[in-house]
Amino acid sequence: MAKVKHRQFGGLPPKYSFMVNPYLEERVSRCPLCDLKTGQRKIPILIHVNPQHLITLNYTCRFCRNCDLLIAHKHEIEYYLTALFSQQAPDDIGNEYLAIGTVEKSAWKEGLKQQQSLDKLLSHTSDFATCYQELQITRAGYYQADQKSPIAVPLPSQDWVKKNL
Numbered sequence: 001m002a003k004v005k006h007r008q009f010g011g012l013p014p015k016y017s018f019m020v021n022p023y024l025e026e027r028v029s030r031c032p033l034c035d036l037k038t039g040q041r042k043i044p045i046l047i048h049v050n051p052q053h054l055i056t057l058n059y060t061c062r063f064c065r066n067c068d069l070l071i072a073h074k075h076e077i078e079y080y081l082t083a084l085f086s087q088q089a090p091d092d093i094g095n096e097y098l099a100i101g102t103v104e105k106s107a108w109k110e111g112l113k114q115q116q117s118l119d120k121l122l123s124h125t126s127d128f129a130t131c132y133q134e135l136q137i138t139r140a141g142y143y144q145a146d147q148k149s150p151i152a153v154p155l156p157s158q159d160w161v162k163k164n165l
C-alpha cells in the first residue's frame, strides 16, 4: 500500500503507522495489512487543520498490535472536528486536515487543565512513523474471471463540509 511523506513536527521519535478508513459501514475488524483481528486503542491524535489549527483529539482507533497500525474512522474524526469547530472556528469547517501523530497521554491531560504552548505540545508529540493512503476495499459480488473487482466508493464527508455562504 502506498505511503505518504511529510515533514516531521513532533519532538519525540516517530511511532505507529496510521491509516484512515473512509467507509461509513466498515469497522475494520481485521487488519488491512496482515489480516489479524484488530483491537482498539484510545490515544490523543494531533491533527493539523488548514490554515493553522492544531487539534488534539483523544480518539479510539482500531489497532493492529502486529503491525503497530492505528486506523481512524474518517466520518467519526470529522464528526468530532465539526463539533469542535462549530464553537471555535465555524468558517474553517470543511478545510483540509492532516493527522500528524500522537501526543503523550500525560501531556494531553495537562493541556486540558491549562493552555499549553505549541513548543511544549510538540515536544510531547510523536509523528506517525508511516502514513498509509486511505483504506480501499473492493466491492463484494460476482465478477467475470478476467475482471478485477471494483473498488468500493466511500461515502463523501457528511459533517465536515463547507457551508454555502
Ligand SMILES: [Zn+2]
Residues within 6 Å of the ligand: 031, 032, 033, 034, 035, 036, 064, 065, 066, 067, 068, 069
Ligand atoms: Zn496488522
